[in-house]
Amino acid sequence: MDVLNLKLQDFSGMSFDCDCGMKHSLEIEQIVYGQEITQDIIQAAHQYSAGGKILTVCDQHTYKAFGKNVQEAFLNAGLDSSVYLFTSMHNLLPDNRQIGKLLIEIPNDISLMVAVGSGVINDITRLVSYKMKIPYMVVCTAPSMDGYASATSSLIIDSTKNTITGHLPKAILADENVLHKAPGHMIKAGFGDVIGKLTALVDWDLGVIVLHEQKCPVIVSMVNQAVEKCIKNAQGVRNNDKQVVANVFEALTIAGVTMGLNKNTRPASGAEHHLAHYWDLKAIEQNKEHALHGESVGIGTVVICRLYELAKKVLPQGIQCPSPGYITELLQKAGAMVSPTQIGVTRQDFEDSLVHGH
Ligand SMILES: [Zn+2]
Ligand SMILES: [Zn+2]
Incomplete structure (x- = not known):
């Protein structure tokens, strides 16, 4: 099955024996977009x-x-x-x-x-x-x-x-x-959640090397292809460009689908999501409204890329993470937020999140 050329609606109910050795299947019966x-x-x-x-x-x-x-x-x-x-x-x-x-x-x-x-x-x-x-x-x-x-x-x-x-x-x-017609900040948040897949996939690479996890190249390609489409026209997120909104929705749905196909969250969620969840928790504890999930994830992606950059010398061979500058540029192109301070994360909570947010 050529899953990389499927339309969103074709993913529903899909089931195939993959070269990675797994049988991938999805129990969602209908996906309709149009x-x-x-x-x-x-x-x-x-x-x-x-x-x-x-x-x-x-x-x-x-x-x-x-x-x-x-x-x-x-x-x-x-x-x-x-x-x-x-x-x-x-x-x-x-x-x-x-x-x-x-x-x-x-x-x-x-x-x-x-x-x-x-x-x-x-x-x-x-x-x-x-x-x-x-x-x-x-x-x-x-x-x-x-x-x-x-x-x-x-x-x-x-x-x-x-x-x-x-x-x-x-x-x-x-x-x-x-x-x-969705509010602009929600579409920007969606873009942030899409960008988070870049570090999620690097974490998965690390999981393969350090924890001997299994990784499916087909699923990785599905995620990469969907993310790539969004990155190509990040600017369009700013003005709710129809095609860009469609691309963001497609990437988010494919992210969900791939987690279903892989039976875990590796394809779409890594350390950037852990940081986002930690910041949410702190805001809830302090009775403050927390940022949208995708806003926190986008910012978390910048932070995790910086951590990978700092850890460069001790990382196993083959681990390649985008630079924090590149992610910042992408988010800024889309008009999305890039720094924890923009969503009200204090210095102390930020430091704590790096230690405990996992
Ligand atoms: Zn997410
Ligand atoms: Zn597979």
């Missing part, structure tokens, strides 16, 4: 609800962005759907409070949950549907992070960030026009 995808959304909801009740989960922003349209389309198509709207005035957090609220209020005869949103809505809906033992699908509203195609949720439980087991969405659907 214009005018309302019929696809209706069809998927119809299929996975099997005629039962649907709960469409949104917050105020995502309801306006696309949730209202999705709900109207469901009702017009005769589907039995209601909306659960998170009404938090501040940024919605995926914490005990919001998860508990949804679990208390969700009717117990729901057959399918439909998340309309990005990171937080997807993480909460994934967990609640998993606990309810019902399927869920996600309608994406921003290309801001790589968690759509993941089986775990990043949740804040008792003021600490945890990775909690859930399940994969049955379908991931994204309307090109909706993503294109």
